[in-house]
Amino acid sequence: MAGIRLDHLKKSFGAFTAVQDLDLDVTDGEFLVLLGPSGCGKTTTLNCIAGLETPSAGRILFDGRDVTSDPPHSRNIAMVFQSALLYPHMTAAANIEASLRRSDLAPEERRRRIDDAVSMLEIGDLLDKLPSEMSGGQRQRVATAKAIVRQPTAFLLDEPLSALDAALRMTLRAEIVNLQKRLGSTTVFVTHDQVEAMTMGDRIAVMNGGRLEQIGTPSEIYERPRSLFVAGFVGSPPMNLIRGEVADGVFAAGELRVPLAAAPGPVTLGVRPQHLHVRAEGGLPCAIFALERLGRETVLIVEDRARNRLRLLVEAEFEGRVGDPLDVAPDPARCLLFDDASGLIHAPAN
Amino acid sequence: MQRRMTLWAWLGIAVAVVWTLLPIYWFLKMSLLTPDEIARFPPPLVPLDPTPAAYFNIFGFDYQVTPELVRRASGQAGQIINGLINSLIVSIVVTAITMLVVVPLAYVFARLDFRFKQALLITILLSVALPPVSTLIPFYALYVQLGLAGTRFGLIVVTLTITIPFVTWMLIGYLRNLPPVERLARVDGYTRLETLVFIVIPLARSGIAVAAVIAFLFAWNEYTYALVLVNGTPANTLATALSGFLFQHPEPSHLAAALVVSILPPVLVAYFLQRHIAEMNLVDPIR
Numbered sequence: 001m002a003g004i005r006l007d008h009l010k011k012s013f014g015a016f017t018a019v020q021d022l023d024l025d026v027t028d029g030e031f032l033v034l035l036g037p038s039g040c041g042k043t044t045t046l047n048c049i050a051g052l053e054t055p056s057a058g059r060i061l062f063d064g065r066d067v068t069s070d071p072p073h074s075r076n077i078a079m080v081f082q083s084a085l086l087y088p089h090m091t092a093a094a095n096i097e098a099s100l101r102r103s104d105l106a107p108e109e110r111r112r113r114i115d116d117a118v119s120m121l122e123i124g125d126l127l128d129k130l131p132s133e134m135s136g137g138q139r140q141r142v143a144t145a146k147a148i149v150r151q152p153t154a155f156l157l158d159e160p161l162s163a164l165d166a167a168l169r170m171t172l173r174a175e176i177v178n179l180q181k182r183l184g185s186t187t188v189f190v191t192h193d194q195v196e197a198m199t200m201g202d203r204i205a206v207m208n209g210g211r212l213e214q215i216g217t218p219s220e221i222y223e224r225p226r227s228l229f230v231a232g233f234v235g236s237p238p239m240n241l242i243r244g245e246v247a248d249g250v251f252a253a254g255e256l257r258v259p260l261a262a263a264p265g266p267v268t269l270g271v272r273p274q275h276l277h278v279r280a281e282g283g284l285p286c287a288i289f290a291l292e293r294l295g296r297e298t299v300l301i302v303e304d305r306a307r308n309r310l311r312l313l314v315e316a317e318f319e320g321r322v323g324d325p326l327d328v329a330p331d332p333a334r335c336l337l338f339d340d341a342s343g344l345i346h347a348p349a350n
Numbered sequence: 351m352q353r354r355m356t357l358w359a360w361l362g363i364a365v366a367v368v369w370t371l372l373p374i375y376w377f378l379k380m381s382l383l384t385p386d387e388i389a390r391f392p393p394p395l396v397p398l399d400p401t402p403a404a405y406f407n408i409f410g411f412d413y414q415v416t417p418e419l420v421r422r423a424s425g426q427a428g429q430i431i432n433g434l435i436n437s438l439i440v441s442i443v444v445t446a447i448t449m450l451v452v453v454p455l456a457y458v459f460a461r462l463d464f465r466f467k468q469a470l471l472i473t474i475l476l477s478v479a480l481p482p483v484s485t486l487i488p489f490y491a492l493y494v495q496l497g498l499a500g501t502r503f504g505l506i507v508v509t510l511t512i513t514i515p516f517v518t519w520m521l522i523g524y525l526r527n528l529p530p531v532e533r534l535a536r537v538d539g540y541t542r543l544e545t546l547v548f549i550v551i552p553l554a555r556s557g558i559a560v561a562a563v564i565a566f567l568f569a570w571n572e573y574t575y576a577l578v579l580v581n582g583t584p585a586n587t588l589a590t591a592l593s594g595f596l597f598q599h600p601e602p603s604h605l606a607a608a609l610v611v612s613i614l615p616p617v618l619v620a621y622f623l624q625r626h627i628a629e630m631n632l633v634d635p636i637r
Contacts (some may be wrong), residue, residue, distance in 0.1 A: 052533055073539030085534055089553045102539035 001065035002153045003028045004049060009058035011044050018044040020210040022058070026154075026188060028244055031180050033201035034190045041210040042190045043158055049155050049188060051075050062153055068275060068349040073102050078147035079156045082202060083163035084140040092142045099146045117145040120179070136164045146229045148201065155180070155187040161196065173199055192273040194234045198222065206230050224336075227343040231336065233269045237299050237311045238328075239275060241338075251337070254306050256284040258332050262346045267283070267337045273299065274313040275334035283329030286310065288320050355561065374613070381405070381606035384415075388602050404607035407560055424604045426595065433591030434611065436502060437570060438585060441615070443506050444569035448513040449562050456518045457460065460525035473521075477515045482574045485511075500583030508575045513565045520564060524557035525550070527575055556626045563623040567616055588612050 006024040010017070019041040026032045034042040047053040047059060051072035060068045078099070086095045100110055118124055121141045130137055140160060147155055149333035157176075161169045168296050177200050180187050191197055198218045199202045205215040206229075214226040225231035231239050244253025245266050250257040258269065266290065277283075278300075289309060295317065300312040300320070312328060320326070337346035360451060360462030380388060382400040387393075403413035403421040412420050418512030458464075459471055488510055490499065498572040530542070531553065535545040551558065573589045595605040 047533075050537065052536060071539075072537045077537070079534075079537045085529055085531070086555070087534065087549060088529060090554075097540045193606055194495060230502070 002013050003030075004154055004186060004188070005061040005064075006045070006049070007059040007061065009045065009048060010056045011041075011048055011058065012056045018210055019048070019055075022212055023211075024205060024212065024215070026186055028063075028186055029184045031177065031187045031189065031200060033204045034188060034207060035192070035194060035197040035201075035204050035234075036207035037192055040207040042192075042207050045207070046156050046158055046188060046190045049154070050077055050079050058321065076150065078150045078152040078154075078155055079158065080140075080143045080147050080160045082159045084136070084143035084160055085148070086139060086143055087299060088131050090312045091128050091130055092123065092145075093132070095131070095142060096127075096146045096149055103150070113149045113151070117149045120148070123147045130200070137168045140164070144176070144179070145151040148179075157187065157189045159191055162191070162193070162208075169196075176200065195236060196297065204234075206233065208233075223268070224344065224347050228270075228338045228340070230269060231338065231344045235264060235272060237273050237313070239270045239272050240310045242271075242308070242310075243267075244269060246337070251335075254284075254304060254308070256304075258330055258335060260332060260335060260337065260346065262337050265339070267345065268337060268340070269330070270336040271330040271334065273311040275331045276310060276312045276328055277331065278312065279327040279329045281327055283327035286326060286328050288322050288324045290322065290328060291318070291320060302326065340348050364568055377606040377609050378587045380573050381603055383603055385603065386603070399612050404601075404603040405611075406492050406609050407601075408604050408611070416467065424601060425589070426604070429431065429586065429591045429594065430588070430608055430611075432628045433586050436585055437588040437612075438615070440502055440505055440572075441569040444509045444513055445507070447510060447564055448517055448565040449558070451510075451514055452517045452521060452561065452565075453551065453558060455514075456521035456525055457550060459518070460522045461550075462527075475519055477511065477517055482512065486574060486578055489575065493579060498578055500537035500585055501580070503574075503584045505576060505585060505587070508570050511573050512572070513551045513568045514569065517561045517565050521557060521593050524561075525554060528553060533581075560623055563619050563626075567580065570616055 003143060004024075004026040006022050009019055009022040011019040017319070021047045022041075022045060024032075024045075034045060044053060048055050051067070051070055055068060058068075059066055062075065086092075089099065090098070093114075096114055097110075099113075100113070106111070116125065121144055123138070123141050123145055126134060126138055131142070134142065143160065153204075160176075161172055164172065173196060173302070176189075187189075189196075198221075201218060203215060203217055204219060204221050206213040208229045213220060214230045216224075221230060221234050225234060225239075226346060228241065232241060242253045242256065244251055244256070245264075246252075246260060246262045247260060247264050249261050251260045251262070251269050253269065260269075263282065263350075274323060286304045286305055289303040290301040292299040292301070297316055298314050298318045299319065300314050301309055302312065303309050310328060333348050335346075335348070336344060338346045351489040370515045379395075380399055381404050382397040382402065383394070384401060384403075387397070396502065401413075401415060401421075403415060406413040407421055408427055410423045410431070412423050414420050439461050450467070455474075459467065459474075493508075496504075498507070521572075528550065531549050532545055535549050571589065572587070573593075576587045576590045577593070580586050581594075587614065588608075592605070592608050593599050595601075595608065
């Protein structure tokens with residue numbers, strides 16, 4: 001196992017720059033999630049780590065060793081691709097064995113590693129099947145077995161769960177994390193799904209437009225998003241972002257007033273749906289736009305008189321009908337303020 | 351609605367089957383008739399007294415119908431046998447060379463990126479658009495100068511100019527739809543060539559088999575170039591040899607029998623093709 005270090009990594013395709021000046025440290029044994037919308041450069045970054053793409057500039061180091069120009073198989077990485085790609089014309093057993101074709105292991109060691117992986121992932125009855133004869137979850141298990149037999153320096157996973165249905169995704173999420181912790185292997189996991197990122201990662205690196213927006217633990221990213229982009233991207237339902245202005249220690253946007261001690265000027269206020277509350281009076285006058293009942297809680301979507309929509313999390317039993325008037329007010333102690341240029345400028349003290 | 355669709359579908363299939371099979375049936379029947387029956391009007395719809403005489407005759411054998419009636423071997427037997435051998439040689443060699451060239455060529459165009467790819471591809475595909483007639487005279491003039499007119503080698507070369515672009519075009523589409531196994535192969539340490547040989551070719555075997563069959567049928571049915579470049583020489587193919595019947599001693603059952611023989615290889619090959627076409631459509635190569 002090893003730590004991975006990206007040093008001023010840059011990758012362009014013609015005039016298009018996919019990754020710009022990226023510095024990233026993945027520590028030994030860490031589960032790092034690269035999170036971002038499609039086209040943000042996360043898969044390109046992963047392909048550079050794997051050696052499938054050659055960086056235009058910068059270096060990639062495995063445990064301090066420069067591997068920037070090494071081909072994929074000599075980096076001793078294992079990769080699981082989108083939709084758990086396997087060789088479609090080979091059985092599960094042949095697919096797993098293909099991982100070891102360039103290794104100089106003794107036959108018995110080879111056998112042992114394959115047997116270990118097969119029993120760990122409980123795929124003994126799939127070995128003679130072709131990928132087309134397996135379900136999505138089974139393919140995922142075989143692809144994982146194919147990855148672990150190599151006992152690689154690092155596992156690289158490129159949206160391996162994106163093609164699966166929600167229930168299966170949830171099961172496999174836990175399985176992958178459990179396996180990663182048991183093996184203690186350095187893992188880089190690419191996804192555009194913030195729930196996957198929050199639930200799986202030791203740390204999350206949020207990328208946007210080829211740049212690293214923020215890196216931190218899931219709670220750091222959630223509680224103190226460093227930029228408007230991270231604030232809007234992470235969290236479900238998403239954070240409410242309200243443009244307004246601070247003057248005399250009060251944030252004002254339309255009819256909304258929130259006392260906040262911040263420097264005067266135009267800002268964006270960010271408040272999570274659970275920190276926006278229904279008030280009898282004295283808040284921002286709104287009308288119910290929609291109610292989304294999730295069972296444990298309800299997402300209330302309201303519209304103010306200027307037709308701006310806000311989301312609130314309320315208790316499951318909340319009574320209300322579309323069109324009902326009500327007042328909402330954010331908890332000033334949980335509000336974040338963002339400046340368009342410099343990002344987070346005010347956050348509650350933890 | 352469901353019922354009516356089925357009815358129309360069946361009707362369509364029936365029309366297509368009759369349209370396709372009637373001519374084949376007609377000369378199959380004709381090949382089994384006696385000269386008298388062929389001359390009769392209206393012609394018989396089924397052979398009342400089928401005789402395989404014509405099939406013996408076209409390969410140079412007399413056929414004893416009754417103790418006193420012998421149907422004599424065809425005078426063109428030599429040409430037919432020679433044409434059959436030439437057609438088989440030309441078609442097999444053309445198919446082999448086409449596939450050797452086309453599989454890597456189509457792969458490169460379908461799966462790799464390189465400079466001038468689009469321009470090169472268009473150049474290759476443009477030659478599909480050229481009607482053979484337009485290049486016939488230049489080829490003839492060139493071949494006479496080079497001494498290639500009237501040779502199997504010359505015919506093979508000219509047939510390749512048709513099969514290679516066409517089959518490349520066909521195979522590119524198929525290879526494009528394969529899953530991105532190259533990345534997986536690179537992580538597993540396959541070289542580019544190993545990826546092609548051990549991963550892509552086995553994975554694409556259906557498409558490649560169909561492509562080979564198409565190349566074979568093109569070569570087997572090639573008529574325009576053969577007529578000009580090899581007709582009347584020892585390198586004559588079956589297609590052009592058959593056309594010679596029309597102007598010589600009229601023996602319709604011989605022509606019909608020779609036609610049946612000439613469609614046998616394509617029929618066998620198409621039988622083989624049909625299995626793979628079905629596979630190509632039914633099995634999604636992505637999964």
